[in-house]
Amino acid sequence: MMKIIGIDPGLAGTGIGVVQGQGMDIEEYSFGSISTDAKDALPTRLNLIYSKANSFLEQQRPDLVVIEDIYSLEKYPGSGIMLGKVTGVLLLAAFNAGATIKEVAVREVKKIISGNGSADKYQVERSVRHLLNHDGPIRPFHASDALGLALTGLYRYGKQ
Numbered sequence: 001m002m003k004i005i006g007i008d009p010g011l012a013g014t015g016i017g018v019v020q021g022q023g024m025d026i027e028e029y030s031f032g033s034i035s036t037d038a039k040d041a042l043p044t045r046l047n048l049i050y051s052k053a054n055s056f057l058e059q060q061r062p063d064l065v066v067i068e069d070i071y072s073l074e075k076y077p078g079s080g081i082m083l084g085k086v087t088g089v090l091l092l093a094a095f096n097a098g099a100t101i102k103e104v105a106v107r108e109v110k111k112i113i114s115g116n117g118s119a120d121k122y123q124v125e126r127s128v129r130h131l132l133n134h135d136g137p138i139r140p141f142h143a144s145d146a147l148g149l150a151l152t153g154l155y156r157y158g159k160q
Helices: 042-060 077-096 106-114 121-132 141-157
Strands: 002-008 013-022 025-035 064-068 100-104
Touching: 002 042, 002 141, 013 042, 013 141, 025 042, 025 121, 025 141, 042 077, 064 077, 064 141, 077 100, 100 106, 100 141, 106 121, 106 141, 121 141
Parallel strands: 002 064, 064 100
Antiparallel strands: 002 013, 013 025
16 A cells, blocks of 8 residues: 655645545545745745645655646746746655655646546546545545545555
């Protein structure tokens, strides 16, 4: 059995999803998010994300951490740079926790989870809910995205 943690980076909200299972069988799962206050300075927010992620990863000791790869935001390059900063501290936290790390493109996750690489957040959330037999919506969306990353890790890399 493998424990895989999916992380959906975001400055305001970073989603965390944990899946334990083997093959297509899911034994346990949980989800949540790390939120930061927009009024705080950027270094303070990044430190909060790093500290909470690092502590959680060290406590959980996952076999694999799957982080959403940074995608190009041609219209909003500033957002892409900010996402890169958040992803950087998350990669560092996973590395410091001794985890194996995979970065996976969001289109790949959408394709694996919903069958549609262009699925919207609602489609991904419904697909994740269906795969986990979870009653009710999974919120925030960052958490359902993180579960999608964890499931992708299990399905794609669970045999390694």
